[in-house]
Amino acid sequence: MIVLREVSYTYPEAADPALHGIELNLQPGSITGVVGASGAGKTTLAKVIAGFLPRVDGGELTGTVCVAGRNLAELSLVEAVGQVGLVIQNPFNQISGAKYTVREEIAFGMENLGTPRAEMAARVKQVAALLRISDLLDRSPYALSGGQMQLVAIASMLVLRTPVLVMDEPTSQLDPFGTRLVFAVLDQLQQAGTTVVIFEHKLELLQAHADRLLVLAGHTIVADGSPTEVLADERVDGWAIGxxxxxxxxxxxxxxxxxxxxxxxxxxxxxxxxxxxxxx
Ligand SMILES: Nc1ncnc2c1ncn2[C@@H]1O[C@H](COP(=O)(O)OP(=O)(O)O)[C@@H](O)[C@H]1O
Ligand SMILES: [Mg+2]
Structure with missing residues (x-):
């Protein structure tokens, strides 16, 4: 579903690559967890997989990123957004700033893609129920707690029903209930065939829900296997993943x-x- 070959990426004006030598092949309908210490390159990899780098932030990408057999670089932005949804690390930055209610906020992406009104309303309702935020739909997106905002940010991506969903630390602001809810939703997405990549520090949840665990260290992938295998690796202390x-x-x-x-x-x-x- 997603294939990265010899991918390296350097931010504009940076001396060294933030990622190098990335080889990755993600199977459709799988949940892949990615762990790594701060600065290891998690956010960068999330943005590369979603086609945001170099398209949105500039910089230099070498190698190829293919989604569903097509080179991401050759897709239009609308096509890329239709393939891969990205829940960005800071939910505050995911809020569009253009909408007055959570309901409109969650529908914003569908609106841009020209989804019919009745369909939009039904999908917002469904995803809000799934994430237990139905009672927030008429609130302002800016009158929410960090955790509530994070659920709204997740909802605004889920509602697009992209074949691939990339989530960058999606539970960082959530309480244990919200965190488990998000992982339960990932299981449902997986059953529906969605390919999920989750960048996350919570090892027990990754162990329980992910099919595969990758470790980023020194700006590249240093381990790749089942969560149980990877967490038992004798090099684990050196990766600073806890x-x-x-x-x-x-x-x-x-x-x-x-x-x-x-x-x-x-x-x-x-x-x-x-x-x-x-x-x-
Ligand atoms: N916009 C940027 N410009 C230059 N360097 C950046 C930028 N964003 C991140 N970096 C650098 O890229 C590396 C990886 O960062 P990042 O992907 O955000 O790591 P993580 O999400 O794992 O904490 C770090 O060395 C960081 O300093
Ligand atoms: Mg990050």
Missing amino acids: STRYTRAARLARGRGLLPVHGALPVSFEQAAATFGGAR
């Missing part, structure tokens, strides 16, 4: 002599249950 609470608990237990000193630490609930069950 660890799951299962790993932390086991490390603590090991430090207190409750677990054997050798052997792999658990990265998932299932592995933790087996590890601690075995220690009983």
Whole structure:
């Protein structure tokens, strides 16, 4: 669905590339998680996949980005936007500034694409119910909490029903309920065949929902595999991506002599249950 070949990208006036040597092939209907420390290149990669770089912010891209078999660089902006939706990192910046209500805000993208009115209304209603923001529809987009704004930003992309959805830290402002809701929605999207790429720090949720986990470090992809494989990689501490609470608990237990000193630490609930069950 999305194929990146030898992609490097340098911001305008920057001395060094923000991304280099990126090879990626994302299967349709998959959820891919991407983790990496601040400055690793997550936002840059999200924008490259969505065709925003270099189209919107300039800079130099080498290599190719193909979506659904077509080179993204050769699509018009409207065609590109129709293929890939991008939920940007700061929800405040996703708000158009042109609309007085959340309802109109969520419909803004569809309006630009010429979606019929009745269809727009039905889709806004459906997506608002899905994200539990129906009660916000008549509010001003600027009278919302950070978390509410983040859900509105997600809704405004979901409503476009693009085959590919890229989300840059979409749960950073959300409470645990909102965060789980977003991941549950991703599962539904996946079942409907949408290809999802989520840039996110919450390892336990990625472990539970993503098919595949990529690690960005030093401006390139340093690991790529199932979340369980990647989180168990012996290089994980060097990537500064943190660890799951299962790993932390086991490390603590090991430090207190409750677990054997050798052997792999658990990265998932299932592995933790087996590890601690075995220690009983
Ligand atoms: N507009 C920009 N101009 C120049 N350099 C940038 C710009 N935006 C980001 N960078 C640089 O690109 C690298 C990757 O940044 P970014 O993709 O935002 O990382 P992340 O999202 O993982 O925190 C960083 O070194 C950052 O300083
Ligand atoms: Mg970022």
